[in-house]
Amino acid sequence: MKADTLRGHLDALLLAVLDGRKLHGYAIIEALQLRSDGALDLPTGTVYPALRRLERAGWLTSEWDVVSGRKRRTYHLTRSGEQALAAERTEWREFTTIIGGVLGA
Amino acid sequence: MKADTLRGHLDALLLAVLDGRKLHGYAIIEALQLRSDGALDLPTGTVYPALRRLERAGWLTSEWDVVSGRKRRTYHLTRSGEQALAAERTEWREFTTIIGGVLGA
DNA sequence: GGCTACACATAGACTGACTACATGTAGCCA
DNA sequence: TGGCTACATGTAGTCAGTCTATGTGTAGCC
Numbered sequence: 012m013k014a015d016t017l018r019g020h021l022d023a024l025l026l027a028v029l030d031g032r033k034l035h036g037y038a039i040i041e042a043l044q045l046r047s048d049g050a051l052d053l054p055t056g057t058v059y060p061a062l063r064r065l066e067r068a069g070w071l072t073s074e075w076d077v078v079s080g081r082k083r084r085t086y087h088l089t090r091s092g093e094q095a096l097a098a099e100r101t102e103w104r105e106f107t108t109i110i111g112g113v114l115g116a
Numbered sequence: 117m118k119a120d121t122l123r124g125h126l127d128a129l130l131l132a133v134l135d136g137r138k139l140h141g142y143a144i145i146e147a148l149q150l151r152s153d154g155a156l157d158l159p160t161g162t163v164y165p166a167l168r169r170l171e172r173a174g175w176l177t178s179e180w181d182v183v184s185g186r187k188r189r190t191y192h193l194t195r196s197g198e199q200a201l202a203a204e205r206t207e208w209r210e211f212t213t214i215i216g217g218v219l220g221a
Numbered sequence: 222g223g224c225t226a227c228a229c230a231t232a233g234a235c236t237g238a239c240t241a242c243a244t245g246t247a248g249c250c251a
Numbered sequence: 252t253g254g255c256t257a258c259a260t261g262t263a264g265t266c267a268g269t270c271t272a273t274g275t276g277t278a279g280c281c
Contacts, residue, residue, distance in 0.1 A: 015267070016124035016211055018237060027219045037259050043218065050214045057238055059261055064237095080246060081259060103219055106121055107212050109155045113148060114132045114208055123237085123268065142228050162269055164230055169268090185277055186228060 021061055023099035024051070026070065026092060035083040036062055062086055070095045122156075126166055128204035129156070131175065131193065135201060140188040141167055167191055175200045 017024075028034065028042045036059055043051045065071045070092035073084045088096065122129075133139065133147045141164055148156045170176045175197035178189045193201065 015238070016207070018123040018268090019121035020215055021238075024215065024218050030220070035259080036261095046218045047214045050210075051218070054239070055260075056240070056242090056262080059259095061238085063261090079258095082246090083259070100219055102121070103215070105155075107216070109152045110122075110125055110129065110208070111212070113129050113151045113156070114205055115135070126269075140228075141230095159270070160229075161231080161271070161273090164228095166269085168230090184227095184279095187277090188228070 020103070021053075021057070022065060022070075023096070023103060025058070025061060025065060026088065026096040026099060029071070029086060029088050030093075030096060033085050033087040035085045037083075039086070065092070068095075125208070126158075126162070127170060127175075128201070128208060130163070130166060130170060131197060131201040131204060134176070134191060134193050135198075138190050138192040140190045142188075144191070170197070173200075 024043060025039065028039055028046065034042060036055070039062070040053055040055065040058055043053060062071065062073075066073055066086070070089060071086045072089055073086045075082060075084055077083070129148060130144065133144055133151065139147060141160070144167070145158055145160065145163055148158060167176065167178075171178060171191070175194060176191045177194055178191045180187060180189055182188070
């Protein structure tokens with residue numbers, strides 16, 4: 012998949028993958044790979060800054076924990092993050108309807 | 117619709133709207149509005165540079181004509197533009213499948 | 222004479238995802 | 252014990268593509 016087609020949808024992906032569970036950054040990347048059958052292989056330099064941005068926006072919170080000697084920052088959705096996710100899903104449906112309509116069935 | 121979600125899909129839209137017909141820049145903008153029920157209202161500063169980019173890429177050709185005193189640059193797809201459109205459509209299906217899959221049904 | 226719609230175009234800013242780099246631990250294997 | 256791989260987080264700088272703002276000019280209406 013061309014890289015830049017993702018642009019504007021990264022937030023939605025990150026929120027969706029955290030829906031109903033807590034994950035740390037590295038696990039988020041793996042979860043996205045898994046859910047997309049390997050199609051989404053996001054570089055760390057893309058994901059980590061995005062997570063911090065979402066946290067600053069109040070959609071995520073995080074805490075540090077240590078698992079077998081390794082430090083992890085575990086993220087989970089806030090209530091406003093859940094609302095944002097719902098909004099992103101709606102927007103996604105509109106987006107695909109519009110573009111799909113122009114591209115033709 | 118958030119503006120930047122379009123990013124990466126503009127080429128596909130322009131190629132699709134020119135599929136099987138010739139249009140000039142201004143008419144392309146109107147055609148996109150029409151096909152999207154007004155959702156896509158692209159500024160000229162977005163469309164004209166994109167058309168020239170696609171022409172440089174060999175996917176479009178253009179010729180000048182004059183209609184009731186106004187100069188128009190009319191674009192149409194080249195053969196490789198048609199192939200590019202087919203590729204863009206395939207990519208679009210993959211893209212929506214992948215992202216849609218992650219976002220959840 | 223002024224306004225609106227038509228029609229093309231460029232310069233520059235801005236944004237968001239990318240590449241490349243930096244750091245460090247745990248566990249395996251030779 | 253030394254090196255490799257997987258795990259894990261993070262920053263700096265780049266780059267592409269779309270946007271905003273601006274500019275030019277014609278036709279037709281009122």
